[in-house]
């Protein structure tokens with residue numbers, strides 16, 4: 384969250400005006416810097432990112448056709464998967480070709496997912512991971528950091544964790560109200576609709592006050608009536624100082640809230656820039672649309688046709 388020494392979101396956005404609109408362009412205040420991240424599945428190179436920087440304090444969208452490698456890229460940098468280009472004790476790529484990435488000034492390669500989350504980079508999943516047999520509130524409390532009851536000594540000293548737990552419950556209630564899930568707090572997470580599970584996952588991710596939140600298709604399955612408020616939540620997170628990186632197929636959402644758009648195709652970053660510029664870039668149109676060259680991305684008729692989804696490559 385922001386403090387007086389941090390830039391405002393408007394200042395962070397204004398800085399983007401100076402950034403070159405080329406793949407891998409350096410950012411004035413990069414929170415995430417990625418180099419040489421490659422992931423092969425058999426003979427299929429799913430991710431091949433030479434260099435990418437994400438500006439702190441803004442909303443960046445990561446877009447690209449089905450199978451472009453967006454989710455795999457999220458998995459790699461959050462420690463849920465390992466790059467094929469990872470540095471190895473013996474053999475492996477030379478130091479200048481080995482995968483390396485830093486978040487908020489800290490090197491993160493070979494870091495387990497839980498430690499990545501502790502460093503402030505917290506993600507949600509395309510297919511939600513809410514724990515079905517726990518209540519909505521229990522799911523929320525699992526997302527909290529500083530759970531003092533977890534420490535062996537503190538677990539036996541109630542005053543050490545009781546106050547913390549109370550604060551966590553109050554925070555969870557507040558977030559559940561924001562995401563219109565408060566009435567469901569005692570229900571099992573498994574009983575929620577797909578869209579509600581997505582909202583729960585986002586609310587749970589916010590329990591740890593992330594420095595950067597990474598959302599994998601936050602809009603998929605969310606009722607249109609909630610779409611506007613979800614967009615509002617994401618923008619207010621940014622305005623409060625949280626960096627947002629999200630993968631999304633809904634081009635209206637991308638146009639509406641992104642300060643910067645990064646386009647992936649066949650594992651590579653092929654374009655980046657402000658939404659309007661990127662979406663009229665011929666390489667992007669080609670990557671998405673194949674034959675539909677004249678059609679603007681974000682065009683309603685196109686969305687209805689579902690023409691933006693290139694055929695999905697089969698997962699092995």
Ligand SMILES: Nc1ncnc2c1ncn2[C@@H]1O[C@H](COP(=O)(O)OP(=O)(O)OP(=O)(O)O)[C@@H](O)[C@H]1O
Nearest residue numbers: 424429448449450451452453454455696697698699
């Ligand atoms: N566990 C896996 N085993 C084998 N291949 C995989 C695996 N995970 C992903 N892939 C392949 O890697 C490529 C990139 O997939 P990924 O899911 O990252 O794309 P994406 O851009 O997120 O697509 P979508 O928008 O459809 O979610 C695809 O060809 C996919 O089949």
